[in-house]
Amino acid sequence: MRIEPLALLLVGCVSSAATFDDTRALLPREAQVQTVARRAPAEELSARARQLLARPLDAQAAVEIALVTSPALQAELAGLDVALADLITMSRPTNPELEVEAMFAREGDEEPELTIELGFVLSDLLYAPLRRRIAGEELAAARVNAAGAVLDHAYAVRVAFVELQAAQMLKQTLDAVVASLRASWELTEALREAGNVPGLDVAQQYALYEESRLALAQAELAVALGRERLHVLLGLAGEETGWELAGDLPVPDELALEEDSLESRALDRSFELLAQRHRLEALARRSGLLRSMAAIPEVHAALSAERNGEGAWALGPVVGVQLPVFATGQGPARAAVAKLEVEQHRYAELAVRVRSAARAARHRFVTARERLSFVETTLLPARQAVLAESLLQYNAMALGVLTLLQAQRDLIGAQRAAVEARRDYWLARLELEQVLAGRMVEGSRVEVPGFENAEPAGGH
Amino acid sequence: MDQSKKDRDASLGAVESVEPTDSLAVVREVRTSRRGWLAGASALAAATLAKRALAQAPAHDHAAHAASATASESPTARATGGETPAPRARRSPADAAAARPTPRELIVPPQFDPIDRDDRYVPAVVPNGRTLPFRMVNGVKVFHLIAEPVRHAFCEGMEVEAWGYNGTTPGPLIEAVEGDRVRIYVTNRLPEATTVHWHAVILEAGMDGVGGLTQRNIEPGETFRYEFTFRSAGTYMYHPHWDEMTQMALGMMGMMIVHPRRPATPRIDRQFALMLSEWQVRPGAARPNPLAMNDFNLVTFNSRVFPGTEPLVVEKGQRIRMHFGNLSPMDHHPVHLHGYAFRTVATDGGPIPPSAQVPDTTSLVPTGACRVVELVADHLGDWAMHCHMTHHVMNQMGHDLENTLGMARDRVRQLDRRIGAQVPGYMTMMQDGMGGMSEMGMPTPGNSIPMRGGAGPFGLIDMGGMFTILKVRQGLGGNYADPGWFAHPEGTVARAATPSELSADGIEV
Structure with a gap:
């Protein structure tokens, strides 16, 4: 009779709403606020998204939209409900079995004999608390993975946003290159009209101009594809895709690196490690359960009521014990122990990878920061100086217009390098922040020539 | 014999007796010889400084090079544990030249009176x-x-x-x-x-x-x-x-x-002694380029370009000779004198017999040769004398640039807008010709004189390089300082024609 309350309690503990809230509690504060809206009615969500899309979209708003409307993220969180249902099922003891047996006499008029037996596996009641704890650990692991998926999605949105901003800025530099080469072409055209240069000079400049337009078309495609990637991550379609991008990549603010605690912070906050710990706990408990089951034979108990042909009832208990003659239960118990050992090794390996991911993210970030600083404080001024000196040489009639414009395009090249450096800075910073928030990054977006980005993904 | 004369004599003896073979000997030689020959009392210290500066310069460079060889040149070296060398202060060549002691500062120039x-x-x-x-x-x-x-x-x-x-x-x-x-x-x-x-x-x-x-x-x-x-x-x-x-x-x-x-x-x-030569110094640079073979951009009389050339001042009626010597690396110079015909009376091979002398107004002075021309200065005035190769009377003009002469004005305006948007300060040049470009006031590299001309009595003299002026005057009284611009007699200067003059002579414009 105590079975049902126990089962209800378990169900209550793992209800969908509670699971969502518990999952949300695992997230950083910013993501918590944004995921609150997910539970609002769909109409409200759409209105909020439309409101955010109506003004120039920044990274913050993009993340908010993604967390409230992204089908991908919704699917990820709905999957948590599936896991929850599975776990509820696993947490309940075996249902009692009611057996009714009627025996009709072939001769005579005796009433049929009835046998009614309500039986259940007695040992299940013994193991129920253990099963519940196992289920609790596995549910906790599922919650952690779901929270990690939220972080992953927000990270993916921020990365896509940074890359779109960079693509937009790179496209603008190509606009300037096209304008410069158009000026060169028009100059030679004017010189040819004046009779000063042959058609070859014009043709050469014209070819360069048209080549630059082709490069510009590719840059425009990169912007369009960058927007499409965001549309998928944000779950936008139709009229919702007409949003305007807000501004350029921001000038980086100071990020204090607590070098000594990077690895420990990554370890402490690692969602992968936390989930693995829950899994290990579940495995350990499962191993204990199986060992107990191997040691204690399965006991069936039943209450049997029997009515004979004369209508008299007899009531009595039935107890059965499984004799561990052939299946002793040692095999599953040993397998569980072995699996636990396997996962313990994987936990240690995962911890190594988390530490390495923290260091790698730190290397990428610091290098990207140095590179950005170098480009902005050294390379750009150097190219600006070349252009300024070229203008002086042009004024001194020691250098021609085409060479002057080439110096201007060289400056644009440095500006492109500055955009790429700023993009890589933000990508590296997002990666570092993601690792420190507890999620390893699968396939770093910060490209290192000559090095294949093959960072290990989260081990879940 | 006064003391200074004794010093001079002593210095001559010292020079004859010393054959320095090491740096110390050089200093001794500098000390003993300059005591007599140079007036400056600081010559020894200055020369020593000069020697030290010469000796230290490469050592410093080596040290800097060695230091940089041990440090990563990567701009992100600090991020990966390497060392980043301290950034070097950037200076223009002109700044660098101005910053270090010049030979003239180190060694007292021999501006002394003739000894004998x-x-x-x-x-x-x-x-x-x-x-x-x-x-x-x-x-x-x-x-x-x-x-x-x-x-x-x-x-x-x-x-x-x-x-x-x-x-x-x-x-x-x-x-x-x-x-x-x-x-x-x-x-x-x-x-x-x-x-x-x-x-x-x-x-x-x-x-x-x-x-x-x-x-x-x-x-x-x-x-x-x-x-x-x-x-x-x-x-x-x-x-x-x-x-x-x-x-x-x-x-x-x-x-x-x-x-x-x-x-x-x-x-x-x-x-007059006039040495002809040519140089290549890019605008903004501060050292002639010995590698130049063709594109010389400074052409000089006595290593000076107009408007830095001193005029040749003579009294009317004087018989004068001009000794030209040409040691230009690659070019000959046809030196043309306005207002006169002259005779070339000698080369560096010797005098030309009078029977072989011909009247001329331009003397072609080959590189590696001398020409001596003679004339009687009987025409008052300011007379230009210059190399008649037109590019030899330009200062620091480059030659590898677009010829914009004759470009349509609307095209120029369009280009000025389009290129000016890309390169602020840009302005199309030369489309109407190159006269008076030095007066455009456009910023140019420091230590440069591109397209520079000089002031004249009627406006800009639009020439530079191998250009000077023969000034023939009357009544100088032995004072050959620059007498200023010639005062032309009334009615002897070209001027704009009046409509009545044009009409009277049947000229329609």
Whole structure:
């Protein structure tokens, strides 16, 4: 009779709403606020998204939209409900079995004999608390993975946003290159009209101009594809895709690196490690359960009521014990122990990878920061100086217009390098922040020539 | 004999007795010789500083290089644990040249009075230059040339690190008289070896100054002695004959005038020595480029460009001679004089017989040759004299740029807008011609004189380079300072025609 309350309690503990809230509690504060809206009615969500899309979209708003409307993220969180249902099922003891047996006499008029037996596996009641704890650990692991998926999605949105901003800025530099080469072409055209240069000079400049337009078309495609990637991550379609991008990549603010605690912070906050710990706990408990089951034979108990042909009832208990003659239960118990050992090794390996991911993210970030600083404080001024000196040489009639414009395009090249450096800075910073928030990054977006980005993904 | 004269005598003896073979000997030589020859009391310290500066410069460079070799040059080295060298202060070549001590600051220029005089001839005038002092020692005329780096101004606003003699380029004029025995000491203060070749002088082969052929080189710090007799009157030159490509491109050259023992008749009243040369110094740079073979952009009289050339001032009626010597690396110069016809009376090979002299207005002076022209200055006025190669009267003009002449005005406006948007400050040039471009006031590199002309009495004189002015005046009274612009007699200056004049002569415009 105590079975049902126990089962209800378990169900209550793992209800969908509670699971969502518990999952949300695992997230950083910013993501918590944004995921609150997910539970609002769909109409409200759409209105909020439309409101955010109506003004120039920044990274913050993009993340908010993604967390409230992204089908991908919704699917990820709905999957948590599936896991929850599975776990509820696993947490309940075996249902009692009611057996009714009627025996009709072939001769005579005796009433049929009835046998009614309500039986259940007695040992299940013994193991129920253990099963519940196992289920609790596995549910906790599922919650952690779901929270990690939220972080992953927000990270993916921020990365896509940074890359779109960079693509937009790179496209603008190509606009300037096209304008410069158009000026060169028009100059030679004017010189040819004046009779000063042959058609070859014009043709050469014209070819360069048209080549630059082709490069510009590719840059425009990169912007369009960058927007499409965001549309998928944000779950936008139709009229919702007409949003305007807000501004350029921001000038980086100071990020204090607590070098000594990077690895420990990554370890402490690692969602992968936390989930693995829950899994290990579940495995350990499962191993204990199986060992107990191997040691204690399965006991069936039943209450049997029997009515004979004369209508008299007899009531009595039935107890059965499984004799561990052939299946002793040692095999599953040993397998569980072995699996636990396997996962313990994987936990240690995962911890190594988390530490390495923290260091790698730190290397990428610091290098990207140095590179950005170098480009902005050294390379750009150097190219600006070349252009300024070229203008002086042009004024001194020691250098021609085409060479002057080439110096201007060289400056644009440095500006492109500055955009790429700023993009890589933000990508590296997002990666570092993601690792420190507890999620390893699968396939770093910060490209290192000559090095294949093959960072290990989260081990879940 | 006063004390200074004693010092001079002592210094001559010291120079003869010293053959420095090490740096200390060089300093001793500097000390002993300059005490007599140079007026500056700080010469020793200055020369020592100069020597030290020369010695330290490469050592510093090596040290810097060695330091940088141990550190990563990667701009992100700090991120990955490497060392980033301290950023070097960026300075323009002109700034760098101005910052370090110049030879002129280190070595007191030999602006001293002639030690001895030679009254057998009227000394030639060297516009923008001077004559080498000498001393008579036992009947031998003794000179001392010092080959050294010099800081040289082509005109106001344009200075370079050049090489020359006794603080100047060209080196000072050497004057002597036919039959004179001369002893010329040559001290080498250059960073490399040198020699001196006495161009066109007939002398003993061992005195001809060709490195490797007739003598060993004069190594840095050494002083060599040349001695020979000027057998013939004439106009000659001197220049290095070791790495002459570098040394002459940087200004090492000078002229020599050997006057006839029996003065020519009729008497020559006034003579000018003019060394012709050409250089390549990019606008904003501060050192001539010895690698240049074609694109020279500074063409000079006595290493000066107009408007930095001193005028040639003469009294009306004077018989004058101009001694041209051309040691340009690659070019000849047709020097044209306005207002006069002259006769070329001699080359560096000797006098031209009167029967072979022809009247001319332009004297083509080949490189490696001298021409002496003579005229009687009987036309008052300011008369231009210049190389008639048009690019030789331009200052620092480049030649590898687009010819925009004749471009349509609307096109120019369109380009100015389009390119100006990309390169603020841009302005299309030359589309209507290049006259008066120096007055456009566009910012140009420091230490440069691109397209520079000079002020004249009627506006800009739109020429530079190898251009000067012969000023013929009356009543100078022996004062040959620049008399200013010529005051033209009434009605003798070209002016705009009036409508009535045009109409009277049937001219329709």
